[in-house]
Amino acid sequence: MASGQREALIEGWRENLARCLRCGLCREVCPAFRATASERFSPRGRLALLEASLEGEPPADEFGDAFLESLAYCLSCRACAERCPSGVAADVLVLAAREAGLCRGGLPFFKSWAYRLALGRPRLLAQLTRLLHLAQEFHVLPFALWFFGLPPRLALPHLEAEPFDAGREQYFTPAEGTEYLGQVTYFAGCGTTYLYPATARAVVDLLTRAGYLVFVPAARRCCGIPALANGDVELARELAARNVEALAGDEPIAVDCGSCGTMLTYYYNDVLEVPGAASFKDRVKDVTELLPADSIEPRAAGKITYHDPCHLARGLGVTAAPRALLNKVGELVELEAPGAVTCCGGAGAYGLTYDDVFAKIGGEKADAVAASGADVVATGCPACVLYINEALRRRGVKAEARHTAEVLRESAGQPDR
Ligand code: SF4
Ligand code: SF4
Structure with missing residues (x-):
């Protein structure tokens, strides 16, 4: 991170921290605090650790293991920001601090490398899905998960042999309803594309039966939220730029995942300030928002x-x-x-x-x-x-x-x- 960027980041932290009243209302809604009952894993505790780290210079290099662990325990659920009476975005501070943590190699190397290798490569993700499907068929899934560096206890659903739109460059599905409602671009997220393709087919079915022409852009990439949540803001920005290009247009963008939707809207615009993503705030809709009541x-x-x-x-x-x-x-x-x-x-x-x-x-x-x-x-x-x-x-x-x-x-x- 360049020193100018770091100073701007730290200034933003100070402004946010200065607004904190230490009231602790955010603790009541924080799932990590509820599970651990430890102040260190509460939003207020994280802010206190961040403030303490700012007392040393250069702050971004001062993170101790306790602080990194405190950051890692945040689920990015945004409950604290919603509850805070003073408008402190503790969740965004956590993301920013995780990014700074990268300066001294805060992310495990393998995880960082795997994200960089896979998140922007749908063909590679499709191959991984096929291999895991075969491993399931031959009852060796725990070994395959271990081999790919994934937790062997991962309880995957029954995987299909092919991801949702594998190998398709153009994917238009015509409208079927009695009334034509226009075109929708469907941003099928990674979870549905690779793990739950039946969900993606259900989304297309519901939209087309309601009267929409559905376009699925093959050029879309992971929305980038796994990278952002792990502090790799640079990778998140790269993926965002790819998606801005793939989703160009005026029509609504249907999403099947709240995290993809929040990434495309709030994080692209308010946190990452991605050029060209401003229209997503109005265009991105959960699929249930697009379905007329009489289509069900x-x-x-x-x-x-x-x-x-x-x-x-x-x-x-x-x-x-x-x-x-x-x-x-x-x-x-x-x-x-x-x-x-x-x-x-x-x-x-x-x-x-x-x-x-x-x-x-x-x-x-x-x-x-x-x-x-x-x-x-x-x-x-x-x-x-x-x-x-x-x-x-x-x-x-x-x-x-x-x-x-x-x-x-x-x-x-x-x-x-
Ligand atoms: S972040 Fe907000 S809710 Fe939490 S202690 Fe500070 S002022 Fe209170
Ligand atoms: S975003 Fe993180 S700090 Fe805030 S409530 Fe959720 S888990 Fe707690």
Whole structure:
């Protein structure tokens, strides 16, 4: 990082830190604090450590292991920023501090290298998916995961042999509804493209049956949030630039993942200030926001509950649209008080690394599902689907997490195609 950039970064930190009242309201909503009961892993504690580090010069080189660990325990859920009465963006400070941590090699080398190698290369990710699919077929998945440096306990769904749009350069699906609603560009995220291609097919089906012409740009790349969350801002910017090019146009951009949506809007514009991304704030929509109510046939498919993904609720502000549609296909029961968005403990690859936090938070989520009596947990994020299913499995709860798009399509009796 150039010294001018570092000074600007530190100045931004000081402005944010000066606003902190030390009231601790952010602690109540922080999942890492709830799981550890340690001030060091609370937003206020992280700010205190950051402030202490600023007392030495040059600050970015002063991070101790305790501070790096405190930073690593943040799930980037944004609950603290939403709760703070003083407008302190503790989550953004954590991301900035992680970036500075890179100055002295704060990221594990393999993780940093793997992200750089894979995130911008869909063909490589497709090959990895095919290999993991074969490993599943031959019952050697834990060995394959270990070989690729992934945690062997990773509970993957049953992988399909081919990712969602592998090998397709142009992917237009014509509208089928009685009324033509225009074109939508579908930004299929990495989670759906590689892990849950049936979800991506469900999104395309729902949109085309509603009356949209759906375009899936093959030139899209990972939105970059895994890189940003791990402090590699340079890689996040590179991926953002690729996506700005791939998503050029005026039509709405449908997303199937709250984290992709928040990255394309809030992080591209407000945090990274990516040139050309300004229109994304108006164009990016969760798929449930684009579906007219009458495109979903009413049915009584049993008890369904809904989990608000942190980034979908806090980043895109989407909480009502999925509930309104799900209410048409089953009896919707709430997990928490409406508006009380609680993280599932997954947060991308976080849940794999910090099992202590995931076990506590995911366990609470599984208990809430059991208490609701629901058979299905619908949610708008493939990572939440993965982690909630893992939490349900560990607690022995007989319910299944599915992406909202799959629940809506299956409830309407529409076959996967
Ligand atoms: S970050 Fe905000 S909520 Fe947290 S202690 Fe500071 S002022 Fe209070
Ligand atoms: S973003 Fe979430 S996990 Fe991180 S400090 Fe804020 S509340 Fe805690």
